[in-house]
Amino acid sequence: MLVIKNGRVIDPASKTDAALDVLVDGEKIKEVAPPGKIAAAGAEVFDAQGLIVAPGFIDLHAHLREPGQESSETIETGTRAAARGGFTAVCCMPNTKPVNDNASVTRFILDRAQATGSVRVWPIGAASMGSKGEAISEIAGMKDAGVVAVSDDGKPIATAKLARQVMDYCRSLDLPVMEHAEDVSLATGAVMREGVTSTRLGLRGMPAAAEAVCVARDVQLAELTGARLHIAHLSTKASLEQVRWAKSQGLRVSCEVTPHHFTLIDEDVTYDSRFKMNPPLAAREDRTALLEGLADGTVDAIATDHAPHQAALKDVEFDRAPFGILGFETALALALEQLVDLGRISLMRMVELFTTGPAQVLGMERKVAAGRPADLTVFSMDRTWTYNVEDSSSKSRNSPFDGKKFKGGPMATIVAGRMVHKN
């Protein structure tokens, strides 16, 4: 038994923001009560004085690289980094080697997670075989094995026809379709966002329209099929407008935004490949729109797009470097800094974006209440610390936030009643 004492519980599902003690028994929450009311002799005590106790954070979008790219990350190292970042569950994208496009790969991932993982791993299955955009994958089989969504992430579902088929099928299976929205024909050879900075640096840019064109296509198909569509790592104003419109029409469309897209912009890009990711850092006005979307509810979740790449791959010329940066360990601190401390959103809303928001995308619930799974994230609003990527739990080091000072961050991560990380 574990009792978390003196913390400030923030629970978006019940709109609770109060000083409460939480008693954990086994894998479940046993009791939530005002301070001092819980009598649990012999229970281990975690003093959360001055800390926030929230439902366990969910990351809808991560790359754990196993199987196949274990030099960059494994389920063990990736989930350890996730635990350090306060995440209790991560959804891993299917672009592994082999691609997670059938139940055996799904089961392999879940077995590895069981054996080596620190937090819950919820695999996302490929929408098409090999994510090649040709034939639809074995989605029902993967669903039985445990996938929570489908996606061809890394690229969009190749054609409108296939996207329609996938959405149609996923509607009947009640699985969300997560779309990496990008018109690849507009983005060929591009390494950053098209704009003044790309023009000045002489780097090939992809226009903002490359994303919005694809979002528009998929929103239309969501209307046609009635499917649950989730736009991954949404980065532009125009895409956000599409989502806003879809929601106003009552379509089952949701979206996520990454910490780096609400923190950085294309003007921050130098020839340092740690600033290279896809979608690329967007324009100033796009970031402003994303901040508005995070505040007004258009954005459903903050997701990291944690994308580790070993130095041998990433530390090369900008043009040759693969897209992607680390995300788990800095996500909460960036959200506190950029969103809460600057008064752009409330603390309650931020917690929602990490918990009930992503849970709803997956058709789940998150709640700090008796009888619920004891998945909890405890964090500080004021602890100052410096992110030193050399100390990261990830196998890779590709973070543009290395050396950055933060105020506030994860203090303890509890998954199924077990303390998997403690500061």
Added chain:
Amino acid sequence: MAVSTKVIVRGGENKQIPRACRLRGFRMTSCAIFLQPAKIWRTLTYRFRDLLALEPLTADELRFLLDRSKPSQEIQKHPLKKLATLRGKTVALAFFENSTRTRISFGTAAARLGADTMNLQAEASSIKKGETLLDTAFNLNAMKPDCFVMRHSASGAADYVARHLDIPVVNAGDGTHEHPSQGLLDALTIRDRLGTMENLNVTILGDILHSRVARSNIHLLGKFGCRFTLCGPSIWVPRELEKIAPGVPIRCVYKMEEALEDAHVIIMLRVQTERLNDPPLSANDYILLYQLNAKRLRRAHRNAIVLHPGPINRGIEITPDVADGPQSCVLDQVTNGVAVRMAILYLVIAGASESGAHPALEARAAPSEESSKKTKESANAGD
């Protein structure tokens, strides 16, 4: 006399290199991307160890580099052109992308200063065998050159290598970013022919988006009050170009006749014929709309001069009568290229260890090992 100031000598340990990482709302560390503070050379002058781009240089630094090219220009006219200024020094010429003119020009500049060169050419190199750019650079560096001149097809490649090498890096063209020595030789040519490089109307024609020459031209001449008109097919001349150098008047126009109006300097860019299909634009349409011929040239200022970085596609972007005509500076550019590159090599190699006079004024042996070592040590101590 050397004036020693704070110098950052970058060692092989790249951990010491400050990272460039700006975040919204504050700055983490200063940007060390283009800039490596280097050494003071007599009066002013050049703050950097490398020459990676013209964008970060001040007008004074640019003028200084051009002034330093003048004595080298004189040497080009002498019957005996070889100096001993950089005797014992070695210049690595690492051309990861094909080049004839620039490579020979740097090679000639090195030879005339008495330096030896080692050559890497893309076709013969182990890049084909999968070696990374950085490994190739480290291997060449292990043969102990004193300067690393490189060309590469990726924008920022020179910047990237400079962050990892402990010797000066000179960018001889990186992707579609900058071509600093070309920008300098163009300015030198303009200044010689027109008597000034200030407050001119400069028209650049062609594929500006993919031109490293155009960017270097803009970043140099823009600091001397020049106004730019960029002209070409709209997909090659995006409006974003108007904002790449804040404070410099740049306008994009799509009619050649309008672009040439009142131009003092016309800089032609090579039509990269391999790009004519992407975007789709036929060669004939290009000729019809954007070829510089005698009739169009008359719209420019009476004394306008025409530059072209070469190689020329005769009959495509420019007609032979213009290319060979009295207003053309094409061959002057090539001659000046050697002079500018002599000044650059001297600056980054000798300037690193010694102040002192220009090669042309003081044709003597290279500074001794001890003196250069001393400078580095004192520099480290002061850091």
